[in-house]
Amino acid sequence: MKNNLTPLEPKADKATVRRHNLSLVLRAVHDAGEATRAGVATHVGLTRAAVSSLVEQLLEYGFVSEGGKTSSGQAGRPGTVLRVSRSGPAGLGVEINIDYVTVCVVDLAGTDRVRLVEHVDNRGVQPSEVLARAARLAARAVGSAAEQDLVPVGVHVALPGLVTGGTVRQAPNLGWQRVAVEGLFAQALLALRPLHRPLPVSSDNEANAAALAELWYGAGTEGVRSFLYLTGEIGIGGALVLRGELLRGAHGFAGEIGHMVVDPDGPLCRCGARGCLEQYAGQSALLEAAGIDAGTGMQGVAELERRARRGESAARSAIERAGRHLGVVVSGAVNLFDPDAVMLGGVYRELMDWLAPAVDRELARRVVSGLWSEDGKRLRASSSLGDAARGAAGVIVREVLADPAAHAERDAG
Amino acid sequence: MKNNLTPLEPKADKATVRRHNLSLVLRAVHDAGEATRAGVATHVGLTRAAVSSLVEQLLEYGFVSEGGKTSSGQAGRPGTVLRVSRSGPAGLGVEINIDYVTVCVVDLAGTDRVRLVEHVDNRGVQPSEVLARAARLAARAVGSAAEQDLVPVGVHVALPGLVTGGTVRQAPNLGWQRVAVEGLFAQALLALRPLHRPLPVSSDNEANAAALAELWYGAGTEGVRSFLYLTGEIGIGGALVLRGELLRGAHGFAGEIGHMVVDPDGPLCRCGARGCLEQYAGQSALLEAAGIDAGTGMQGVAELERRARRGESAARSAIERAGRHLGVVVSGAVNLFDPDAVMLGGVYRELMDWLAPAVDRELARRVVSGLWSEDGKRLRASSSLGDAARGAAGVIVREVLADPAAHAERDAG
DNA sequence: CGGGATTTGTTTATTTGCGGCACAAAGTCA
DNA sequence: TGACTTTGTGCCGCAAATAAACAAATCCCG
Numbered sequence: 075m076k077n078n079l080t081p082l083e084p085k086a087d088k089a090t091v092r093r094h095n096l097s098l099v100l101r102a103v104h105d106a107g108e109a110t111r112a113g114v115a116t117h118v119g120l121t122r123a124a125v126s127s128l129v130e131q132l133l134e135y136g137f138v139s140e141g142g143k144t145s146s147g148q149a150g151r152p153g154t155v156l157r158v159s160r161s162g163p164a165g166l167g168v169e170i171n172i173d174y175v176t177v178c179v180v181d182l183a184g185t186d187r188v189r190l191v192e193h194v195d196n197r198g199v200q201p202s203e204v205l206a207r208a209a210r211l212a213a214r215a216v217g218s219a220a221e222q223d224l225v226p227v228g229v230h231v232a233l234p235g236l237v238t239g240g241t242v243r244q245a246p247n248l249g250w251q252r253v254a255v256e257g258l259f260a261q262a263l264l265a266l267r268p269l270h271r272p273l274p275v276s277s278d279n280e281a282n283a284a285a286l287a288e289l290w291y292g293a294g295t296e297g298v299r300s301f302l303y304l305t306g307e308i309g310i311g312g313a314l315v316l317r318g319e320l321l322r323g324a325h326g327f328a329g330e331i332g333h334m335v336v337d338p339d340g341p342l343c344r345c346g347a348r349g350c351l352e353q354y355a356g357q358s359a360l361l362e363a364a365g366i367d368a369g370t371g372m373q374g375v376a377e378l379e380r381r382a383r384r385g386e387s388a389a390r391s392a393i394e395r396a397g398r399h400l401g402v403v404v405s406g407a408v409n410l411f412d413p414d415a416v417m418l419g420g421v422y423r424e425l426m427d428w429l430a431p432a433v434d435r436e437l438a439r440r441v442v443s444g445l446w447s448e449d450g451k452r453l454r455a456s457s458s459l460g461d462a463a464r465g466a467a468g469v470i471v472r473e474v475l476a477d478p479a480a481h482a483e484r485d486a487g
Numbered sequence: 488m489k490n491n492l493t494p495l496e497p498k499a500d501k502a503t504v505r506r507h508n509l510s511l512v513l514r515a516v517h518d519a520g521e522a523t524r525a526g527v528a529t530h531v532g533l534t535r536a537a538v539s540s541l542v543e544q545l546l547e548y549g550f551v552s553e554g555g556k557t558s559s560g561q562a563g564r565p566g567t568v569l570r571v572s573r574s575g576p577a578g579l580g581v582e583i584n585i586d587y588v589t590v591c592v593v594d595l596a597g598t599d600r601v602r603l604v605e606h607v608d609n610r611g612v613q614p615s616e617v618l619a620r621a622a623r624l625a626a627r628a629v630g631s632a633a634e635q636d637l638v639p640v641g642v643h644v645a646l647p648g649l650v651t652g653g654t655v656r657q658a659p660n661l662g663w664q665r666v667a668v669e670g671l672f673a674q675a676l677l678a679l680r681p682l683h684r685p686l687p688v689s690s691d692n693e694a695n696a697a698a699l700a701e702l703w704y705g706a707g708t709e710g711v712r713s714f715l716y717l718t719g720e721i722g723i724g725g726a727l728v729l730r731g732e733l734l735r736g737a738h739g740f741a742g743e744i745g746h747m748v749v750d751p752d753g754p755l756c757r758c759g760a761r762g763c764l765e766q767y768a769g770q771s772a773l774l775e776a777a778g779i780d781a782g783t784g785m786q787g788v789a790e791l792e793r794r795a796r797r798g799e800s801a802a803r804s805a806i807e808r809a810g811r812h813l814g815v816v817v818s819g820a821v822n823l824f825d826p827d828a829v830m831l832g833g834v835y836r837e838l839m840d841w842l843a844p845a846v847d848r849e850l851a852r853r854v855v856s857g858l859w860s861e862d863g864k865r866l867r868a869s870s871s872l873g874d875a876a877r878g879a880a881g882v883i884v885r886e887v888l889a890d891p892a893a894h895a896e897r898d899a900g
Numbered sequence: 901c902g903g904g905a906t907t908t909g910t911t912t913a914t915t916t917g918c919g920g921c922a923c924a925a926a927g928t929c930a
Numbered sequence: 931t932g933a934c935t936t937t938g939t940g941c942c943g944c945a946a947a948t949a950a951a952c953a954a955a956t957c958c959c960g
Binding site: 080082083084085086087088090091094095098101102105117118119120236243244299300312314316317318321322323324325326327328329330331332333334335336337338345346347398399402403405406407409410411412413414439440442443444 | 493495496497498499500501503504507508511514515518530531532533649656657712713725727729730731734735736737738739740741742743744745746747748749750751758759760811812815816818819820822823824825826827852853855856857
């Protein structure tokens with residue numbers, strides 16, 4: 075009689091309304107930076123009375139704080155300034171990458187308040203050990219946060235690999251396979267901070283987190299809400315943001331662009347297939363083509379950049395060639411997704427000057443909508459703010475902004 | 488002081504709650520086919536009292552109707568059967584394609600109640616003339632619908648081309664460019680039915696509509712809620728459905744898979760670039776490779792299918808070759824999107840037996856998540872129910888289901 | 901065959917969150 | 931200084947959901 079094929083959203087009631095509007099008001103203040111009750115009211119469409127009541131609750135919870143009066147210059151009674159509180163709940167972001175671990179704490183307003191980086195080669199190390207080290211770093215960050223009256227309400231861990239349901243299915247560059255990151259990390263963290271209630275742990279792909287950082291703290295703040303994000307590293311990571319939302323796919327693997335095909339009969343890739351993009355535009359391929367030892371890592375890239383800047387043709391043509399292949403694949407992705415912009419991060423950022431023209435040429439030629447060439451500057455370098463740790467922390471912050479009441483209650487209970 | 492960078496959702500109030508729950512109850516009845524008030528209540532989580540009140544309103548509006556009592560067999564008082572009304576508001580779908588125009592009327596329950604097809608070659612014909620003809624067909628369908636007490640509340644027009652904001656930017660196979668379809672169609676329809684209030688007209692890409700038909704009336708009803716949909720026609724159309732929602736992209740062009748690159752130095756495509764998939768797996772390429780006159784259209788495909796069935800190696804290897812290229816490109820798209828399934832429609836449907844193995848082989852080899860091979864049958868033929876006209880009509884039906892109150896009020900006002 | 905158990909649908913009272921309105925507070929402008 | 935404006939806050943009413951009680955209709959079982 076009843077088939078559950080189409081899952082329905084939850085019902086709505088008074089409480090739903092309250093939660094929704096509470097979030098709305100908080101985000102209005104967040105986005106504005108500074109606002110008054112009346113301003114928020116006109117912006118979100120609620121009555122001043124309703125906003126007053128909501129703000130009162132947010133003040134109680136400690137999510138917003140009152141400043142002085144607005145020295146408006148206009149007629150009328152000045153309003154009281156509201157700001158998102160700079161203390162209280164915060165997001166803890168962790169990025170575990172090939173040769174470093176970064177942890178940061180971001181407050182509700184979105185500013186980076188604590189940042190710790192540890193350079194360490196994680197390749198071949200036991201996952202549990204890597205996660206334990208990351209947890210130690212995270213615990214230190216929580217300590218520093220406490221000194222600033224910030225209390226992380228959750229951790230989000232970003233890793234370079236396919237992650238779904240709290241476990242890394244595979245992370246070839248780390249050599250990981252089927253690692254239950256969330257569980258292991260939570261356990262390690264709990265062992266370090268036994269007094270506190272356990273922090274909820276979530277996890278995601280590193281490129282996804284970086285793209286979200288770009289959305290929330292980088293280009294997104296300038297109005298770019300749909301973009302394809304690429305990071306050239308050892309592998310090539312990719313993520314998609316559409317209308318301000320990360321596209322995760324059915325299982326959370328969306329965005330894997332590194333293994334799109336350049337030439338079906340091309341060189342063998344470590345994924346087992348032939349002719350993947352990584353073999354043409356990955357870090358190693360780039361360096362090899364320019365005649366630089368691929369084992370030198372970031373130093374190699376810096377060297378490549380110097381040579382290109384000096385005008386060495388071998389370097390430039392190596393970059394140009396990679397850019398052409400990148401452009402071919404990216405134009406396919408643009409046709410599939412129809413984003414507003416393409417953002418290049420990682421090693422591509424440094425090589426942008428020589429890479430961009432080649433990529434752009436292919437895009438102009440191959441993007442079928444014809445929109446590409448029309449209004450220019452749709453290919454851009456990722457802002458340096460787009461780092462995965464910050465994006466990861468942002469995920470937590472966003473959760474709080476989306477439902478402040480839930481977090482306040484949890485805090486109280 | 489206030490920057491509108493992050494657009495906020497609208498506020499919520501009592502009316503919002505009511506609208507939401509009204510839709511929830513209607514959809515619960517819709518999905519169940521038959522339900523009782525109490526059953527709906529437990530399913531959506533509302534009290535029986537609340538559901539009673541909501542159902543009463545839906546009865547008034549004429550969106551649901553009461554049947555007899557449930558002969559439950561279980562203890563307790565039997566409930567009154569509720570069904571989505573088979574008369575009243577309906578969706579009108581129009582598909583304008585290369586060599587035919589289809590119009591259909593779908594009722595709230597999702598069944599196809601009127602269907603009219605006109606075979607006519609639209610290539611090179613003035614857009615206004617094509618749209619006027621489609622409008623005539625639509626008007627006839629509205630007439631037939633009226634005889635069944637169905638009143639279309641909107642029209643959705645599907646076309647093979649890039650459509651955004653109510654206009655076709657380009658439809659190479661029709662030879663159209665910058666045609667304001669919505670305006671022209673609305674005008675033509677109004678001229679034919681001057682007595683009635685003008686029907687709201689919307690429009691979309693044909694592949695998108697077909698994919699939605701597949702979601703709502705085909706594979707989606709079997710639980711496949713994330714898939715990549717491909718139609719092999721003169722061109723190759725594509726669309727993406729993720730978690731039950733169509734992915735439209737920033738401008739509405741998402742899904743264009745026909746011009747992804749197989750070989751950057753391959754044959755020139757009519758899009759201006761080189762080596763596009765269409766040149767390898769499009770209808771013409773398929774027929775030519777098999778030594779059949781490409782101008783014969785669907786007859787040619789039927790002939791190809793006969794030859795393949797007879798075991799002619801030229802035919803089989805032509806299909807196999809197309810399948811391989813298709814597989815290479817599709818695996819790239821799967822890596823990017825991470826769907827649950829890939830659905831092949833259009834001419835691919837008939838050639839499935841010989842096409843599928845080649846496509847599947849590439850998928851198994853190239854999809855990095857490693858999930859592809861795991862649980863099989865993720866490549867499937869589109870069900871015949873996946874036709875664009877029905878999907879288009881479904882768009883209207885879905886709008887009504889999503890906000891019944893709005894449509895009832897409009898009807899009354 | 902008749903009473904208890906059970907389930908359905910409705911009725912009534914209660915709660916809650918927003919809209920509307922009035923009003924005091926705190927400024928600008930002439 | 932007084933008119934005008936704008937802000938923030940009570941107070942009342944309304945709408946919609948919840949909770950609880952009740953009537954209706956059927957099954958079950960002695």
